[in-house]
Amino acid sequence: MAEIVPGSTGGPHEERQDDDTTFFPVGEGFIAARTSYVDLLKGELLFGPDDPLFFRQKRIRGERGFTADGLSREFYERANPLNFAVQNAFENAQLPRFTPHSFRHMLAEFDSELELSPKQFKAWPMYLGHEHVMTTVYSYLQITESDKRDHIMELNALI
Known part of the structure; x- marks a missing residue:
């Protein structure tokens, strides 16, 4: 699983400047949520060290166009789709757009x-x-x- 590195987009094309993955001290709730998310990716979804921390949706072509079909292990190539996914996640949770x-x-x-x-x-x-x-x-x-x-x-x- 790719670790969060300060200033990194997490893409495979990036060279790491260091292996420092210390998190901002923003509270135990964040650390618990992040740990739970990583446990889900590693345990249930069998993501490994070369897989993205923020996954893409796998899409297949159906009778009526493209539809979601699980998770992709591909990294985002640009920030726009990830930005859109984060914004939609907040909206779907009925929270202010973030x-x-x-x-x-x-x-x-x-x-x-x-x-x-x-x-x-x-x-x-x-x-x-x-x-x-x-x-x-x-x-x-x-x-x-x-x-x-x-x-x-x-x-x-x-x-």
């Missing part, structure tokens, strides 16, 4: 709420696939005028 990129945004915002050391603050964006901390700051961490004032007042109280 894209894979929304997870990155959520993790960046979650990071901003933590009291991180400078080294932790630098490591977090690296796991988002950003080489520079400022990419994460400018892309995801929006601050309103009111927030700016509040944060400066909080700093004032520390001095």
Whole structure:
């Protein structure tokens, strides 16, 4: 089973930069759900180390066009079908529409709420696939005028 590597799309054409598969510290519920999903893929569906973590739907041509016929062990060639699958999964669960990129945004915002050391603050964006901390700051961490004032007042109280 292909492991999740920071900044990776999980495709077979990618060369791994490292074997680091440590997850963001987002809670035990996520780890339990991921473990359950991987157990299903490995145990019941017999997926192995060379199979994708996010599988494609196998399609066959029927009398009325193409229909779903189980799971494919092929990797997604582009991100669009996977984005569509994630969005539909959320809609089918009657949850607000969410894209894979929304997870990155959520993790960046979650990071901003933590009291991180400078080294932790630098490591977090690296796991988002950003080489520079400022990419994460400018892309995801929006601050309103009111927030700016509040944060400066909080700093004032520390001095």
